[in-house]
Amino acid sequence: MGTKERRAREKEQLRQQILVAARELFVNEGYENISMRKIANKIEYSPTTIYLYFRDKADLLDSVCQETLLNLLNTLEQLKRDESDPVEALRKSGRTYVEFGLKYPQDYKLTFVIRPQFQKGLGLEEGSVGEKVFNYLREMVSACVQQKRFRQMDVETTGQVLWSAVHGVTLLLIDFPDFPWTEKYELIDTVIHTTIEGLKA
Amino acid sequence: MGTKERRAREKEQLRQQILVAARELFVNEGYENISMRKIANKIEYSPTTIYLYFRDKADLLDSVCQETLLNLLNTLEQLKRDESDPVEALRKSGRTYVEFGLKYPQDYKLTFVIRPQFQKGLGLEEGSVGEKVFNYLREMVSACVQQKRFRQMDVETTGQVLWSAVHGVTLLLIDFPDFPWTEKYELIDTVIHTTIEGLKA
DNA sequence: GATATAATATTAACACTGTAAAGTTAGATT
DNA sequence: AATCTAACTTTACAGTGTTAATATTATATC
Numbered sequence: 263m264g265t266k267e268r269r270a271r272e273k274e275q276l277r278q279q280i281l282v283a284a285r286e287l288f289v290n291e292g293y294e295n296i297s298m299r300k301i302a303n304k305i306e307y308s309p310t311t312i313y314l315y316f317r318d319k320a321d322l323l324d325s326v327c328q329e330t331l332l333n334l335l336n337t338l339e340q341l342k343r344d345e346s347d348p349v350e351a352l353r354k355s356g357r358t359y360v361e362f363g364l365k366y367p368q369d370y371k372l373t374f375v376i377r378p379q380f381q382k383g384l385g386l387e388e389g390s391v392g393e394k395v396f397n398y399l400r401e402m403v404s405a406c407v408q409q410k411r412f413r414q415m416d417v418e419t420t421g422q423v424l425w426s427a428v429h430g431v432t433l434l435l436i437d438f439p440d441f442p443w444t445e446k447y448e449l450i451d452t453v454i455h456t457t458i459e460g461l462k463a
Numbered sequence: 464m465g466t467k468e469r470r471a472r473e474k475e476q477l478r479q480q481i482l483v484a485a486r487e488l489f490v491n492e493g494y495e496n497i498s499m500r501k502i503a504n505k506i507e508y509s510p511t512t513i514y515l516y517f518r519d520k521a522d523l524l525d526s527v528c529q530e531t532l533l534n535l536l537n538t539l540e541q542l543k544r545d546e547s548d549p550v551e552a553l554r555k556s557g558r559t560y561v562e563f564g565l566k567y568p569q570d571y572k573l574t575f576v577i578r579p580q581f582q583k584g585l586g587l588e589e590g591s592v593g594e595k596v597f598n599y600l601r602e603m604v605s606a607c608v609q610q611k612r613f614r615q616m617d618v619e620t621t622g623q624v625l626w627s628a629v630h631g632v633t634l635l636l637i638d639f640p641d642f643p644w645t646e647k648y649e650l651i652d653t654v655i656h657t658t659i660e661g662l663k664a
Numbered sequence: 665g666a667t668a669t670a671a672t673a674t675t676a677a678c679a680c681t682g683t684a685a686a687g688t689t690a691g692a693t694t
Numbered sequence: 695a696a697t698c699t700a701a702c703t704t705t706a707c708a709g710t711g712t713t714a715a716t717a718t719t720a721t722a723t724c
Contacts, residue, residue, distance in 0.1 A: 269691095269700085276701095292580060294495055297681060308703045310683075319682070375576050378638040379493060386642055419645040419653055422635075426654050430631020434623075437579040441587055444620040452620055453627050460661030470671080470721090498710060509674050511712080520711065667724075674717065681710060688703070694696085 277315045279305050285326045289368040293323060293376055320380040327373040331391040334362050338398050348405035349458065355402050356428050356454040363432035364446075371436060374429065399425060412461045420461060427457040478516045480506050486527045490569040494524060494577055521581040528574040532592040535563050539599050549606035550659065556603050557629050557655040564633035565647075572637060575630065600626060613662045621662060628658040 283304040287296045298319060302309040316322040341358055345351035363370040377385065386392035403421045406412045412420060431453045435446060443449055484505040488497045499520060503510040517523040542559055546552035564571040578586065587593040604622045607613045613621060632654045636647060644650055 273701085294580075298683080299681080310704085311702055313683070314701070371576075371580075375572075375634070375638060379495075379572075386639060415653075416645065418643070419650060422632075422645055422650055423654050423657050426631035426635055427628050427658070428631070429635055430627035430629070431623075433576070433634065434627055434630055437576060438587060442619070444617065444623055449620060449623055449627075452616075453624050456624050456658060456661035456664075457628070458661070459664040460657035460659070463657075463660040463664055474672090499712080500710080511675085512673055514712075515672070665724105667722100669720100669722075671721085672717105672719070674715100676713105676715080678713085679711100682708100684705105684707085686703105686705080688701100690701085691699090693698075 276305075276307075280312055280315055280322070281325055281329065284322050285329070285369070288323070288326060288372060289366070292368070293372060323372065323377055324381050324385075326369075327377045327385065328391055330366070330369045330373045331385070331395055333366075333369075334359070335391060335395050335398065337362050338395070348402065348409055349411050352402045352406055352424070353454055353458060355399070356424065356457075357450060359428050360432045360435075360450045360454075364435060367436040370432060375433070396421070396425075406461075413463060415461070423461065424457055427453050474516075477506075477508075481513055481516055481523070482526055482530065485523050486530070486570070489524070489527060489573060490567070493569070494573060524573065524578055525582050525586075527570075528578045528586065529592055531567070531570045531574045532586070532596055534567075534570075535560070536592060536596050536599065538563050539596070549603065549610055550612050553603045553607055553625070554655055554659060556600070557625065557658075558651060560629050561633045561636075561651045561655075565636060568637040571633060576634070597622070597626075607662075614664060616662070624662065625658055628654050 280301065284296070284301050287301060287304065298312055299309045301322075302312060312322065316325065338355055338358060341351070341354055345354060373385075386396060399421050400417060403412075403424065404417050407415070407417055407420065431450055434441075435443065435449075444452070481502065485497070485502050488502060488505065499513055500510045502523075503513060513523070517526065539556055539559055542552070542555055546555060587597060600622045601618060604613075604625065605618050608616070608618055608621065632651055635642075636644065636650075645653070
């Protein structure tokens with residue numbers, strides 16, 4: 263009697279379909295330029311069907327961003343074991359973080375700048391994917407501090423400083439693509455390098 | 464024959480009135496939640512009158528952001544002469560920058576994150592206020608490099624690294640107010656201090 | 665002072681938005 | 695076969711940015 267299961271599966275499939283369509287549209291044309299009707303058209307359902315799967319447009323955005331965070335987490339965790347030197351591992355993580363942001367610039371902005379405007383609950387609460395991403399950073403930093411590779415400082419603060427740096431450079435590169443930046447990857451590496459040196463000093 | 468001048472003055476006054484109303488509404492309720500009609504209501508004119516003064520809603524946002532940049536520039540330039548030590552001056556500028564962002568969080572976001580989404584021309588082109596703000600940063604950095612207080616590095620890149628750091632911490636503090644940050648001003652100072660130390664190293 | 669002219673503001677309208685409520689349909693359960 | 699239920703659609707509403715046409719006002723000219 264697997265009909266119930268099949269139904270559940272189908273339901274989940276449509277949910278995914280909506281998410282895929284929404285992400286693609288949001289990313290390519292911007293959250294504010296996409297209407298529920300456009301999403302509905304793309305999946306060939308009526309607009310209101312979406313509301314059976316998502317509370318409202320902000321909730322849909324929320325779900326898209328959750329996926330993005332999961333994506334980011336997976337990308338980061340693939341690095342984990344590769345490196346024995348914790349400082350080098352941290353450097354690589356930082357670079358991967360920024361590269362992720364530049365590879366999916368609109369997803370990154372959606373998640374880290376647009377979403378907070380709509381969804382007040384920061385998405386970093388306990389058990390959330392967002393928290394896991396930050397935990398990853400904590401771990402990386404912690405290893406450096408434990409091995410006394412960094413000047414003695416609160417692990418939390420250290421992590422936050424690093425996050426500020428990579429977040430900042432990512433957003434600047436995304437938002438002002440025409441600014442006469444230093445060569446992109448040189449800048450990214452310099453930002454990370456400078457911050458890490460500053461943490462050692 | 465001052466009637467022409469008076470007319471021009473009146474016109475400019477209404478323009479200002481619109482700008483003031485728009486800023487207040489954008490800042491308090493978010494750009495996307497404010498309609499032209501709401502702005503019109505506030506100034507007690509019909510909605511379409513606004514279009515006699517601004518091309519469209521994005522242009523209005525643009526003008527609001529120009530003002531914000533001017534504001535930021537003035538705030539920064541007030542510091543200029545106070546300090547003889549260039550590194551200390553840079554530190555203070557950085558702190559002032561972030562404080563400005565936190566004092567007017569929505570204006571900051573409007574200018575540095577929302578606006579780029581609508582207005583493709585980054586607002587940092589030659590002669591613009593945005594460029595002047597960056598020039599201010601350039602000067603500060605340049606003084607440090609000239610006095611050999613920083614490790615030998617391109618002035619441009621150095622400035623961009625600093626901007627990344629302060630931009631990053633500003634936005635994180637704005638967008639995730641509920642995150643368990645290290646005490647706000649301690650974090651800001653640590654970010655700036657770490658970056659500057661990194662630039663010395 | 666009456667009239668033409670230019671500047672400024674408004675009204676009406678269009679196509680589109682997010683979303684609530686009610687209506688429809690198809691498949692599962694009895 | 696009748697009923698129930700989940701999935702989906704239709705309809706509707708109040709609000710959106712913006713344009714074109716119109717109206718109103720203030721100035722300049724006669």
